Amino acid sequence: MAGRPQLMRPSIFCEFCKRMPESLIAIGDALPYLLQGALVTLTVVIGAMALGLILGIPLAVGQVYGHPAFRRAIGLYVWFFRGIPLLAFLFLFYFGLCTALDINLSAFTVAIIVLGLISSAYQSQIFRGAILSLSEGQFRAARALGMSDLKAISFIVLPQALRLSIPAWSNEYSILLKDSAVTYALGVAEIMARAHFVATRTYQQLPLYFTAGVIFLLLTWAGTKGLRILEERVRIPGYTTHGM
């Protein structure tokens, strides 16, 4: 059919079709290996979230109710860990601090500690915001009922504040999830590192990074969904921020 405009240049289209099976095979071959990496990523993220939670709560409480000097010290801590680049901190901790103190921590452990410390600074601000959003009368009423400061915080303020924190907390999860890819610099074999390894051997960069991206998306979806369910579960009927 001479003179008829061609909509698709056949050479490029055929090239794509020819390469499709090759790409799919590469993805299929690499998938178990990448999924093991997903397990590593998840462990790092959950460990870091937990560490950040354990440190973040006292930090938030201290920053709201603490002595002014204490508050300033926490402010300094938050400024430091929010300001320092993750990669720089990983290197400083792993090669600097661990060597100077002569403690032999694995790259995996250091990844959790460093991400956890940084996350604790962010999480403390999430909790602080939630604590400040409660009316001050609650704390006063608890004190008036004869509760100690600590009791009022532990049983009145925090149970409410933590519930309020869950939506913002799921942000922290998805940020940590992607930050964890940086830990490859220390040799943690997480998803991106593994995708990179397979890509350099097979020269199938695009299909592999695509797969890695899909795994991250699924992990984000599962995590935020899980936190959403948690939010529902712990919700006090007729209370908290839950809208219509």
Next chain:
Amino acid sequence: MRRKIGFWGAVWLLPALFVMTATFAAAAEKVYINGIDANFPPFAYVDKSGNPDGFDVKALDWIAKEMKFTVKHRPMDWDSIIPSLKARKIDVVASGMSITDERRKEVGFTAPYWKIAQVLVGKKDAKITAEKALADGNKIGVQRGTTEAKWIEENLIKKAGKKFELVQYDSAPLAIEDVINGRIVAAAMDDAPAMDAVKKKPVKILGGFGMADEQFGYAVRKEDTEFLKKLNDGLKKLMKSPYWAELKKSYIDK
């Protein structure tokens, strides 16, 4: 108020415990860790099932068996491989490391076991010579932190005043990818990975660019002289054994 201390004490104790168990877990029987750049086929990479493989990996496995020590291979980022060695995170680097005077200041090397030439890789259908590829205004790719990256910067750009642009990549295969995409004219790398790329991608070797041949050696910490001797003895035995030719055949010439 004792209860107060008890509660917050427990809260702070958790991370402390966590760190301690991790420390104890790390202090087990001595296994020599070989740090590899798993983005360096055919010398070091990970195979389909995720196990470290490659010429250097298999060679060191043989030496370890012969000299009776245990070795494990840990893939890591090339940029941090010498800091990792010095910080005792790994004990040896058998991963296509060129022996240079500058690296000698930091680490100890075994006897050389492989001679490597530096080449430029361009598109398969490119009508260009290595010399022309380095013309003013062109872009040349290279892996960050390698001897060729340093040599090109010092000799071709600073000393000879060439005006091409050097683009730094995470790994040589990524530079190859950009050669194919046409973002850079050519990529400079060792000849063995270049030949590996030629087999798998539409590229060809354009030729050398004036850098002298280099030798690969295994790197260890300077103070580990005993281990270095073990490696040297093992390497000598390996290079005499028929397994050496077998390795070459299955990894480099295939």
